[in-house]
Amino acid sequence: MNQWWTPAASLWWVILIKSAVLLLIVITTFAYAMLAERKVMGWMQMRPGPNRVGPWGLLQPAVDAVKLILKEDLTPKTADPLIYRLAPFISLVTALSVYAVIPFAEPQPGSIWAISDVNAGILFILALTSIGVYGISLGGWASGSKYPLLGSVRATAQMISYELSMSMSLIGVLILAGTTSLAGIVNGQAKLWYFIPQFVGFIIYIITAIAETNRAPFDLVEADAELVGGFNTEYSGLRFGLFFIAEYINMLTVSCIATLLFLGGWTAPFGWTVVPGIVWFLIKVGFFMFFYIWLRSTFPRLRYDRLMAFGWKVLLPVATLNLIVTAVVVAVRG
């Protein structure tokens, strides 16, 4: 991938500015993804959603941020003070760092639409999402309180179970693409988007991605009726906010990965290249984000034993089968 790497793009301060701008964009996107969720859920439930602060409630995220920052930062006496503060930090750093390798549009000569294009892109992302589990399990454990502990142990068991099927479901794409570089995988989809030959992998990825980000109908971590608030019960103010930001950014990340791996990234459908690649990328990511909200307002929460059984007894064997079938087809047809 080094042919896209030119001296102008590799000045360290250029990358520093790019990084800062990208972080700002990601965090702003988080703020408006949250507003969009509340708005769309409102409409789906036949109510207006937030509409008081600014036109159509557009300033709501800013007001929420100020409220969270000024709110009292409570730490239970039974909590482990260092790890209690470290946990949201870990969640946020791992959630943000993923964007270092995500390409947003086609690389141009002299510049790339990404911070970097490493040849182990997928492995980097999977490694970071695995570390992200620590944020949740440590946060619940360090609170020194019962509900968060139960919530975090549940969350950890759920996330590691589904992470397995998730990494298995991506292998089919890797077999077809023959590379772990995200830009390379998108280039491999110039003719046919991988969600057609890898339909089973695509469905499994979507299901596991929702479970990984702890969203409805897999939000057992935050099952309000039985666990109060789950792993973040004891957190308040901005520390709660950090977990919240991390959750939404993780949603955005899995939407980006689904777009890059299965929906052809910035590739235009039906040859409509009039619209630039970055717009296609954003449309596809937006579709997944909408899908998340749609699911949340449609499905009731699963039961925990069924969730675990589904992950281990259905998703894992089906993902492995998909991988074997893909390998056989590639071995026979080349």
Added chain:
Amino acid sequence: MTPYAPVAIFVAVAFAAALGFSLLPGVLAQRKPNPEKEQAYECGVEPTSSVAGRFPVKFYLIAMLFVVLDVEAASFYPWAVEMHALRVFGLIEMAVFVVVLAIGYAYVWKRKGFEWR
């Protein structure tokens, strides 16, 4: 510059941003401590017992199974990338690996390792 240098720069910026967010409540948030507020939340009553104690062994089993199968998933990755070059040899190689795993998986299933109770 290697492709990983920009990754390091980005991670450093993300680190700084998250650190800033973590320190912000200490600077800006109001603080009026009182003993009631600092108790662990237990639906309004005083905490009845300590959280330290025994935990369902089920969760440990899941963790162990995860470690085994995740290492296996990791060993699929290099194989998958080279599949176009390995062809039938790679297929047979992996088939042996999957069969060995499937035996272990079937054993866990039969011993009700995936039942939640």
